[in-house]
Amino acid sequence: QQPVQSPQAVILREGEDAVINCSSSKALYSVHWYRQKHGEAPVFLMILLKGGEQKGHDKISASFNEKKQQSSLYLTASQLSYSGTYFCGTAYAGNNRKLIWGLGTSLAVNP
């Protein structure tokens, strides 16, 4: 039931793009994306509800493919501040209060 995140780690140069995927074997109700910097608490980025919507926040956007039960996080023109570990949390119909978390994708942006 735990969603699978890929890749496990990404190293970018400043200005490059990256895509992080989060896949579930079970029908999703919603997908949440968070970023955690070393030693800090996770910070909420965005949430996508089933319906295939796409959302954006500055140069970070995400999509939800209901057919594939997958969400993708897109980071464009990456900045040094984007470095951290990205987690997806998935909720399922019947109990959307509880999130099941992926193992995270470590992103390092170098100058």
Add this chain to the structure above:
Amino acid sequence: SQTIHQWPATLVQPVGSPLSLECTVEGTSNPNLYWYRQAAGRGLQLLFYSVGIGQISSEVPQNLSASRPQDRQFILSSKKLLLSDSGFYLCAWSVQGLAGGPGGLKNEQFFGPGTRLTVL
């Protein structure tokens, strides 16, 4: 605006000693509350969540327990700590919304600053 507090920020405890971590939320009422543990370099493990005073759902059977004595207070406890209890403990809250309302559909979780626990 809403804020979430956790204390202590760091804790070093011997094996077999008791534990009490506290979390309080301000600026909202009747929130969902969560306790997570994160081992070094690992993902988030949900330990407990609560939808109201005295209502606790346990996700992982272990030597930890949780209580919610007041609406915006969530406490994580142990009678005897194990080495494996070391980790980063995070409290989180979300809106207790109704189905069809923004909180009920979305349920974004907001995290406190965390407590770093080392059991020696």
